[in-house]
Amino acid sequence: MIFAQLDELFFQVRETVSGLRHARALVIATVASTATSLFVLGAFILLFEKATFLIDQLRGQYKLVLYLNSESDETGRYELETRLGADRDVQNYVFISRSDALESLLSDLGEKGWVLKTLETNPLPDAYEVELTAQARAKEFADRARHYPSVERISAGEEWVDRLQRFVWACRYVGLVLIVILGFASLLSIANTIWLTVYARRDEIHIMKQVGATNWFIRTPLILEGVLASLVGATLAVTVLWIGYSHVASQLGPQTADFLSLNPWSDCVRILPRLLFMGSLLGAVGSLISLRRIES
Amino acid sequence: MIQMFNVEKKYDNGVQALRGIDIQIPKGEFAFLVGPSGAGKTTLLRMVTREIEPTAGHVVVDGRNIERLPLSKIPYLRRGIGVVFQDYRLIRSRSVYDNVAFALRVIGTPRDEAHEKTARILDLLGLKHKSNLCVDELSGGEKQRVCIARALVNDPAILLTDEPTGNLDPELALDVMQIFVEVNNRGTTLLVATHNMPLVERFGRRVIRIVGGRVVSDDDIRPQLRPLYDTA
Numbered sequence: 001m002i003f004a005q006l007d008e009l010f011f012q013v014r015e016t017v018s019g020l021r022h023a024r025a026l027v028i029a030t031v032a033s034t035a036t037s038l039f040v041l042g043a044f045i046l047l048f049e050k051a052t053f054l055i056d057q058l059r060g061q062y063k064l065v066l067y068l069n070s071e072s073d074e075t076g077r078y079e080l081e082t083r084l085g086a087d088r089d090v091q092n093y094v095f096i097s098r099s100d101a102l103e104s105l106l107s108d109l110g111e112k113g114w115v116l117k118t119l120e121t122n123p124l125p126d127a128y129e130v131e132l133t134a135q136a137r138a139k140e141f142a143d144r145a146r147h148y149p150s151v152e153r154i155s156a157g158e159e160w161v162d163r164l165q166r167f168v169w170a171c172r173y174v175g176l177v178l179i180v181i182l183g184f185a186s187l188l189s190i191a192n193t194i195w196l197t198v199y200a201r202r203d204e205i206h207i208m209k210q211v212g213a214t215n216w217f218i219r220t221p222l223i224l225e226g227v228l229a230s231l232v233g234a235t236l237a238v239t240v241l242w243i244g245y246s247h248v249a250s251q252l253g254p255q256t257a258d259f260l261s262l263n264p265w266s267d268c269v270r271i272l273p274r275l276l277f278m279g280s281l282l283g284a285v286g287s288l289i290s291l292r293r294i295e296s
Numbered sequence: 297m298i299q300m301f302n303v304e305k306k307y308d309n310g311v312q313a314l315r316g317i318d319i320q321i322p323k324g325e326f327a328f329l330v331g332p333s334g335a336g337k338t339t340l341l342r343m344v345t346r347e348i349e350p351t352a353g354h355v356v357v358d359g360r361n362i363e364r365l366p367l368s369k370i371p372y373l374r375r376g377i378g379v380v381f382q383d384y385r386l387i388r389s390r391s392v393y394d395n396v397a398f399a400l401r402v403i404g405t406p407r408d409e410a411h412e413k414t415a416r417i418l419d420l421l422g423l424k425h426k427s428n429l430c431v432d433e434l435s436g437g438e439k440q441r442v443c444i445a446r447a448l449v450n451d452p453a454i455l456l457t458d459e460p461t462g463n464l465d466p467e468l469a470l471d472v473m474q475i476f477v478e479v480n481n482r483g484t485t486l487l488v489a490t491h492n493m494p495l496v497e498r499f500g501r502r503v504i505r506i507v508g509g510r511v512v513s514d515d516d517i518r519p520q521l522r523p524l525y526d527t528a
Binding site for chain 1: 345347367368371372373374375379385387389398399401402403404406407446450
């Protein structure tokens with residue numbers, strides 16, 4: 001029984017390889033079609049990932065500042081830190097003493113800071129710089145934190161943070177929708193090319209049906225051909241993507257590349273399994289769609 | 297073996313291909329299906345293999361009402377039916393041997409068994425020395441014999457042939473018919489669709505005449521057997 005199944009499996013594999021050999025031109029067309037579609041898809045995915053990374057970085061750099069009232073002491077700060085630690089929207093917080101704040105301000109102002117040096121007392125308050133989580137709504141947190149112990153006021157701009165957050169979410173959803181649309185476009189493109197291969201074999205398919213081959217016996221080698229051709233296309237797409245990406249990164253220069261976190265090799269290696277999976281899925285589905293058209 | 301009860305077929309484009317077909321073809325019978333082009337001969341043959349379904353009536357093959365067969369069972373119905381086409385329908389990219397063995401391999405016949413059966417049928421049909429040739433290198437008669445070999449290699453109980461001698465000269469046509477007679481003598485039920493009347497008369501078998509989708513006569517032109525088909 002197992003030998004019979006192995007024999008059948010070897011026959012299917014041989015039929016797949018034979019099919020690929022005899023329809024070279026069409027196989028090349030399928031590979032090219034898949035490679036083009038997946039190159040575009042892969043490039044878009046990488047761009048999307050870099051864009052959301054940048055936006056997240058930008059968002060992460062913005063922090064809300066809680067200014068403490070002048071009466072706050074260690075006990076008050078301890079209570080505040082306890083509240084901040086328990087707040088679900090707080091990713092991180094840092095205490096900035098009034099002396100550190102003054103030093104930082106003088107450093108920023110440079111020569112123009114001489115006025116501050118003449119003051120007898122430090123006018124700046126103690127403060128906490130708070131970094132919010134990605135899901136946090138800055139305005140809601142600000143409204144809550146205003147009532148926290150020792151907090152006198154909160155830096156303005158929480159609405160701006162919320163707008164940025166909504167923009168990030170919108171980008172993600174739009175990006176996902178675009179990826180799905182691109183995926184469908186790729187599927188149609190690949191299916192149409194595979195259709196040519198299957199159509200060229202319609203006589204063979206008809207004969208197989210006439211002599212009593214089951215549908216899945218007929219479909220298996222053709223689906224495998226579609227998958228194999230698409231896998232080659234996916235690999236080609238990632239290779240071209242890596243070459244293009246490396247060229248762009250080198251043109252931008254090391255500093256910009258570092259700022260944008262451009263890592264051609266690791267980014268392409270990371271995206272390779274996804275594109276291989278997508279390629280094989282598109283190849284299999286494309287073959288099935290084409291076979292259904294022939295069978296109908 | 298093959299029974300049709302009041303079978304009708306109307307295609308989607310409105311063409312009424314068959315009307316009220318009632319025929320019974322017993323096991324081991326050799327019958328000609330004759331009629332002009334467009335009479336419905338090919339439609340009738342396609343119904344036996346369930347390539348198409350009747351609009352009305354029933355088709356029973358080997359005791360099974362085939363329009364009630366689930367789709368998954370159709371391949372198994374077809375494994376018992378060999379089909380010979382006028383245009384051969386051979387796979388040009390494969391050799392003579394592969395074209396015949398293919399019919400066994402796609403139904404899961406193990407390789408050794410397929411080899412043995414293929415070699416035997418090719419030898420029987422005088423094609424052993426041409427096994428490795430590509431089908432494009434064959435003459436019309438040889439191609440037809442390859443087609444017959446493919447139809448017979450699986451020892452089908454029924455052989456359907458659609459204008460098998462249509463592309464052949466008279467001498468080759470006779471050779472092919474002789475092969476059919478031998479196949480029938482071994483017990484295979486044979487239905488030959490043709491409009492080659494000289495051939496039909498020469499071989500003197502049951503003749504089912506179809507015109508305009510109807511059976512207009514069903515005679516056995518071998519005189520001694522005519523009473524068996526006398527429905528009057």
